[in-house]
Amino acid sequence: MSDTSPNVADERLKSESFFAKLMKRPELGAIAGVILVVIFFGLTADGSMFSLSGFMNFMTPASQLGILAIGAALLMIGGEFDLSIGSMVAFAGLFFGVCVVTWGLPLVFAIPLTFLFAAFVGGINGTICIRSGLPSFIVTLAFLFILRGLSLVGLKMATGGSTQLRGVRDAVENDWLAPLFSGDAFPGLFTWLAETGLVATFKNGSPKVPGIPVEILWFIVIALLATYVLLRTPAGNWIFASGGDRNAASNSGVPVDRVKISLFMLTACCAALVAIITVMDSGSTDARRGFQKEFEAIIAAVIGGCLLTGGYGSAIGAFFGSIIFGMVVIGLTYTDFDQDWFQVFLGGMLLIAVLFNNAIRKRVTGER
Amino acid sequence: MSDTSPNVADERLKSESFFAKLMKRPELGAIAGVILVVIFFGLTADGSMFSLSGFMNFMTPASQLGILAIGAALLMIGGEFDLSIGSMVAFAGLFFGVCVVTWGLPLVFAIPLTFLFAAFVGGINGTICIRSGLPSFIVTLAFLFILRGLSLVGLKMATGGSTQLRGVRDAVENDWLAPLFSGDAFPGLFTWLAETGLVATFKNGSPKVPGIPVEILWFIVIALLATYVLLRTPAGNWIFASGGDRNAASNSGVPVDRVKISLFMLTACCAALVAIITVMDSGSTDARRGFQKEFEAIIAAVIGGCLLTGGYGSAIGAFFGSIIFGMVVIGLTYTDFDQDWFQVFLGGMLLIAVLFNNAIRKRVTGER
Amino acid sequence: MTEDSKFHHGDANDAAPIVQMQNIEKHFGNIIALAGVSFDVKPGECHCLLGDNGAGKSTFIKTMSGVHKPTKGEILFEGKPMNFNTPRDAMEAGIATVFQDLAMIPLMSVTRNFFMGREPTKGSGILKRYDADHANAVAMEEMRKMGINLRGPDQAVGTLSGGERQTVAIARAVYFGAKILILDEPTSALGVRQTSNVLATIDKVRNQGIGVVFISHNVRHALAVGDRFTVLNRGKTLGTAKRGEITPEELQDLMAGGQEMAQLEGSLGGTV
Amino acid sequence: MTEDSKFHHGDANDAAPIVQMQNIEKHFGNIIALAGVSFDVKPGECHCLLGDNGAGKSTFIKTMSGVHKPTKGEILFEGKPMNFNTPRDAMEAGIATVFQDLAMIPLMSVTRNFFMGREPTKGSGILKRYDADHANAVAMEEMRKMGINLRGPDQAVGTLSGGERQTVAIARAVYFGAKILILDEPTSALGVRQTSNVLATIDKVRNQGIGVVFISHNVRHALAVGDRFTVLNRGKTLGTAKRGEITPEELQDLMAGGQEMAQLEGSLGGTV
Amino acid sequence: QDIVVVSHGQANDAFWNVVKNGVEQAGKDTGINVDYRAPETFDMVAMSQLIDAAVNQEPDGLIVSIPDADALGPSIERAVAAGIPVISINSGSDVSKGLGALLHVGQDEYDAGKAAGEKLAGMGGKSGICVNHEVGNVALDLRCQGFSDGFGGSVTVLPTTNDPSEIQSKVAAALAADESVDTVMALGAGTAGEPAVAAAKASGRDVAVASFDLSANFLQSVADGDAAFAIDQQQYLQGYLSVNFMALHAKFGLMPGGNVPSGPNLITADKAGQVVELSAKGIR
Numbered sequence A, B: 001m002s003d004t005s006p007n008v009a010d011e012r013l014k015s016e017s018f019f020a021k022l023m024k025r026p027e028l029g030a031i032a033g034v035i036l037v038v039i040f041f042g043l044t045a046d047g048s049m050f051s052l053s054g055f056m057n058f059m060t061p062a063s064q065l066g067i068l069a070i071g072a073a074l075l076m077i078g079g080e081f082d083l084s085i086g087s088m089v090a091f092a093g094l095f096f097g098v099c100v101v102t103w104g105l106p107l108v109f110a111i112p113l114t115f116l117f118a119a120f121v122g123g124i125n126g127t128i129c130i131r132s133g134l135p136s137f138i139v140t141l142a143f144l145f146i147l148r149g150l151s152l153v154g155l156k157m158a159t160g161g162s163t164q165l166r167g168v169r170d171a172v173e174n175d176w177l178a179p180l181f182s183g184d185a186f187p188g189l190f191t192w193l194a195e196t197g198l199v200a201t202f203k204n205g206s207p208k209v210p211g212i213p214v215e216i217l218w219f220i221v222i223a224l225l226a227t228y229v230l231l232r233t234p235a236g237n238w239i240f241a242s243g244g245d246r247n248a249a250s251n252s253g254v255p256v257d258r259v260k261i262s263l264f265m266l267t268a269c270c271a272a273l274v275a276i277i278t279v280m281d282s283g284s285t286d287a288r289r290g291f292q293k294e295f296e297a298i299i300a301a302v303i304g305g306c307l308l309t310g311g312y313g314s315a316i317g318a319f320f321g322s323i324i325f326g327m328v329v330i331g332l333t334y335t336d337f338d339q340d341w342f343q344v345f346l347g348g349m350l351l352i353a354v355l356f357n358n359a360i361r362k363r364v365t366g367e368r
Numbered sequence C, D: 001m002t003e004d005s006k007f008h009h010g011d012a013n014d015a016a017p018i019v020q021m022q023n024i025e026k027h028f029g030n031i032i033a034l035a036g037v038s039f040d041v042k043p044g045e046c047h048c049l050l051g052d053n054g055a056g057k058s059t060f061i062k063t064m065s066g067v068h069k070p071t072k073g074e075i076l077f078e079g080k081p082m083n084f085n086t087p088r089d090a091m092e093a094g095i096a097t098v099f100q101d102l103a104m105i106p107l108m109s110v111t112r113n114f115f116m117g118r119e120p121t122k123g124s125g126i127l128k129r130y131d132a133d134h135a136n137a138v139a140m141e142e143m144r145k146m147g148i149n150l151r152g153p154d155q156a157v158g159t160l161s162g163g164e165r166q167t168v169a170i171a172r173a174v175y176f177g178a179k180i181l182i183l184d185e186p187t188s189a190l191g192v193r194q195t196s197n198v199l200a201t202i203d204k205v206r207n208q209g210i211g212v213v214f215i216s217h218n219v220r221h222a223l224a225v226g227d228r229f230t231v232l233n234r235g236k237t238l239g240t241a242k243r244g245e246i247t248p249e250e251l252q253d254l255m256a257g258g259q260e261m262a263q264l265e266g267s268l269g270g271t272v
Numbered sequence E: 001q002d003i004v005v006v007s008h009g010q011a012n013d014a015f016w017n018v019v020k021n022g023v024e025q026a027g028k029d030t031g032i033n034v035d036y037r038a039p040e041t042f043d044m045v046a047m048s049q050l051i052d053a054a055v056n057q058e059p060d061g062l063i064v065s066i067p068d069a070d071a072l073g074p075s076i077e078r079a080v081a082a083g084i085p086v087i088s089i090n091s092g093s094d095v096s097k098g099l100g101a102l103l104h105v106g107q108d109e110y111d112a113g114k115a116a117g118e119k120l121a122g123m124g125g126k127s128g129i130c131v132n133h134e135v136g137n138v139a140l141d142l143r144c145q146g147f148s149d150g151f152g153g154s155v156t157v158l159p160t161t162n163d164p165s166e167i168q169s170k171v172a173a174a175l176a177a178d179e180s181v182d183t184v185m186a187l188g189a190g191t192a193g194e195p196a197v198a199a200a201k202a203s204g205r206d207v208a209v210a211s212f213d214l215s216a217n218f219l220q221s222v223a224d225g226d227a228a229f230a231i232d233q234q235q236y237l238q239g240y241l242s243v244n245f246m247a248l249h250a251k252f253g254l255m256p257g258g259n260v261p262s263g264p265n266l267i268t269a270d271k272a273g274q275v276v277e278l279s280a281k282g283i284r
């Protein structure tokens, strides 16, 4: 009925630079913040921060946070919160520790069991939210307390009174699955690189960086996977729709309840993954593991451009958000600032990073 | 044009019991939760919990929380968050302490100065949110860190190295304004009541309850005032409108920005009030005052029926929400349960209270 | 308005109805929105649902498309009692709906809204993925058929004009409509060209044997495509008339709930 | 549709315009919504703004009522350059608007929405408070004048039917309209009775010397009350015609952007 | 020359603030550049990352607290392997040597708790509560455990947040609910000790209140006889001495032959008066 095809230039459109198009995507806004933070530390921090070992050093906590943040971001895009992930890290860590230490299960059973268990708890969370229609904030908050409390009780039962369960490292030492979830990947490569002098070494000749910490690999894989799901699968569309407008999505045939419950399970599984990695790395678990991580994960997701009200955001954004957060937290130790000022500094950097981010985006995309 | 007047019974309405009408109001939903919690503790707790002194005992922290929660509730109804109120308690407390101890100001100057100062910081918070268009979550989060950090730095400067500033009680001892902000109100009345035997006494004849802690009175007054403003003034309507739909409200002529900034200032002033009361009561302030109070205030507001997305809620709901939270936190100490289970119990009670609340409301109002 | 329409009006009265709704009641708390309404749709007919504002039309079609559960009353789908728990169930049974509030997500793009809940995929197994190119092409093409030239398929629906947004909803329902197409005031925000396209589309899908439920406040639009007319008033039905059994003026009086109207018939030529 | 309307059509051509908009452009990022539109409103006239979906009508009136700042172009209010920063400024200058999306808060009651931003008070000084009884009475009465009987003034707007909600917005604007009343597709969701009330109301306020801007897709409604007709197309104006200078068919062709329409004129008697 | 201190206590924690003050003073006195670092909360994973970050900067000395040898061990061993001298402070006296640290300055939390418990039992206590304001912080858990082992009688752990008014209410509630309670052990003087004293006073009963660490107000209560005693680890020494040892080690290779116990040191009414002012300045 019309002769204007969408590919023919439309007189109602101004031309737009490639850069502007890029900055419009929610996933890439946070890049401006990353650049700003890198510049800041480049100027103020000890040079070793951006050496290979310094990079691994700030990427490790960023990755642990990031795995949670990506889960939280998906859930937030789907329109819900999970405040219990921090406690879930402690609880799943306890469960995993008990599997491995107390029951002596090999990892090939312990890990799937832990995931199943986490997914189950996440499912309960989700089901209560959906069935009751209560805001997920309050329901998962209850679980924040419940899981944290159960971790304490469980630890005391498992250890006979202590709040710390030890001996995980010994228990998993020779398990063939252990290298997938703990320590550093590609140690051989790095030893070889150190020998050829490509990687710096300590005085005793061992490489400063023994390999890539596995959490970094997991982090990257999960970020890519989550992005793929969000942008390239029907499920991704359902997540956006469920968070954008619950009624409209449901009226258009999106199985909103199913989507949301799955997201709760996914988030819990992310927490379980972090629990498994950190428990195996540290060899122990205690009742305060993951304390306030739910908070940090939400911060990272929001820095990365997720809306608290749902329906908007990206996994890549959460990826960069976690890196910003991780870099700021660790970066201070490479500078000469007094520790007393740490929180002022952290708050200030976060604010500047998001403001900068926002200003650049508005500038480039011409929004008013 | 029509003969149907609104007062004539409409055949499109079912008749509805008075109770159902009551339960529909957001302010009263939380009452069901209060009743449930009272019944629970009535059955399980030591009788002294519901003695007069026990009542004052759990109402004191509930009131301190409640003052914050009412501020947070108004702000949430207006569609924003303030995560910095907990840090604001510490920061305003420091400011007040410095006014009184270091500068030796009388309360009649120190208190208004503290409020002004808090309002100023709240105003900055609000202005950044409004101007940048960033979510208030991330902006006030930055201030959570910044204010907490500044409290520490300020304390160390004021004391020459300690994290605790003391001597407030001595400094305000004889100030005529002090009774309004600290200690117990109506001591004479209670002594008299004790003499007539209406109030239990210690062996030495002094009443077990020396008076009503002032924070309880402030709490009640603020709750009534906030309810009046919300329901009976134009400003209340603007708050609901700003939170319900920012654009729609602005298009209808509500000065949304002004409303929101005022609410940020109000919330900060609530935090300052709590700071003044607690600092004068304890005679000292330290860097950890108000830790996580922002979180508890939001919890109380949500238990009381506020929506996180804004535009719905009530001050009376936050009032009951704080009492529920305060009662549950303190109540367990009166029971025989193993204290290790405290958090499990706290979470469980919160969940049951809101679920019950919700179930009763749906039942009564016939929603599906 | 006249019987000499260029449309073919199917005489589908003898066919078995696809959906039959009997004595539907719907209460919201103490509000009675529907107080017993019966209605049916046959294949290949356009059944118009008319009535005053607040009469209960939208509530009624929402019970038909699985959004609301009726408080009382029975729904038969192809002769069997049906019990849709979610709109998705209704959709899978072949009922496509354009809701009055359109059921669109403002932050999502046109294409993603168009295919929401029924995304086209390519590849198979673990590689099965959303087919963005195909989806974009289909969405733009269907919008063009309705007379809207979008700037691009990735504009957010929230930034579309009112009529553009409504057209997305209609195009989507038509594209996925299988047995019944429910249109709740589909032309309310549309321009003249788009409106005539929608009316022509209704005629086209009816001729394919699909049953259409059409809600409108415009007597002329209703008469242009309707085969039967059911009028609701204050939650009750005032009866069903066949095409030709009722004059436009009678119909308009029924739609106004029998109440007197402001005097401007002269300038509007009998019908508003 | 015919010239023999019962309305009085004011010949306000000689009066000075209240608002004059010159060469207004509005861009959203890379999207050009308005590419230079000029328009004016005189006291006591009803100026219709017509055009295809997405032509830019809503964007245009939003610049007039202070929601958008124009990218380019000048606005004169009573002869002086005006610069509204917020819709509140425009309102205080005497411009009342019914937006296409209605600007209602779903969770708030009818009365509170009605008076949003301009609450009536009683008492004075510190005792100055919202006058709920008065507000309720006024809201119910104004709604009744438009032909809607609400169940009660405290029903949440989100649970009203589409037409009821639209009527709240119209009644509000009419109640507060002082110099200019802007109506963006006010009758789109209304029943026949409510529509005729709104058209009659437009006539009434025009006779009080208020300038009315009326956006519609219904040629018949526009011709029933309009004194001048400006047609937009793809962000540009196609020109302004006076009442009587243009036939309904010509106007309809202009509104459709000159593009060919689906064949159903027969059944609709010339105009959709 | 640089020395890095990584502890598990935050800068705004009253106890660790004193350590930090000691560290800074030692830095000034020796002319060495010292950095004090700690994770945001009691978080062993984050702490090990901070140690790694410190090792990356190859300081001339590393001073750490070791509340969890499993979690921190690998990072400390990495520092040792990198040739960085390590001294441990505060907690971890038992594992310090094994991980390759040169020396331990401090006092075991458990031992301190036990000493306090014995003292309170000696004062006639039969039934006590231990106010834990950060449940799950292993250092605090150990204090409670030590207390309950030393005390012998019945001990309940009372978990709270670190909000003083809530602690006051909870202690008051615990006293009201159980008439037999005659002893309250607080794990931090400022946060928990002061409100516990207030609650004990309001109860009108004769309750012995003791607290770990010092705060000026609590010491005043001790001096006034409202509280029994405060347990002082003299943590200033932990910061000051460790930095000094490290500085001397760097300069001359000197190092004492054995661990240095910095406490426990019970501060009772007779000594409390002298300590108040120092405590208000963050030295004790």
Ligand SMILES: Nc1ncnc2c1ncn2[C@@H]1O[C@H](COP(=O)(O)OP(=O)(O)OP(=O)(O)O)[C@@H](O)[C@H]1O
Pocket (backbone or CB within 6 Å): C028, C031, C032, C033, C051, C052, C053, C054, C055, C056, C057, C058, C059, C060, C100, D159, D160, D161, D162, D163, D164, D189, D191
């Ligand atoms: N969720 C709800 N809660 C309470 N009342 C409701 C709800 N939904 C609809 N109603 C009421 O039910 C009545 C019927 O509404 P409905 O939307 O079905 O009307 P309608 O016939 O579609 O009107 P319109 O032509 O204006 O769209 C209205 O009076 C409305 O106020």
Ligand SMILES: Nc1ncnc2c1ncn2[C@@H]1O[C@H](COP(=O)(O)OP(=O)(O)OP(=O)(O)O)[C@@H](O)[C@H]1O
Pocket (backbone or CB within 6 Å): C159, C160, C161, C162, C163, C164, C189, C191, D028, D031, D032, D033, D051, D052, D053, D054, D055, D056, D057, D058, D059, D060, D100
């Ligand atoms: N905020 C925005 N961002 C981007 N594009 C926009 C925005 N608002 C409007 N547009 C675009 O500008 C054009 C004009 O929109 P407008 O709403 O003014 O149309 P209209 O004439 O009111 O149409 P209708 O009759 O359908 O309501 C549309 O193509 C729309 O997609």
Ligand SMILES: [Mg+2]
Pocket (backbone or CB within 6 Å): C057, C058, C059, C100, C184, D161, D162, D163
């Ligand atoms: Mg409707």
Ligand SMILES: [Mg+2]
Pocket (backbone or CB within 6 Å): C161, C162, C163, D057, D058, D059, D100, D184
């Ligand atoms: Mg429009």
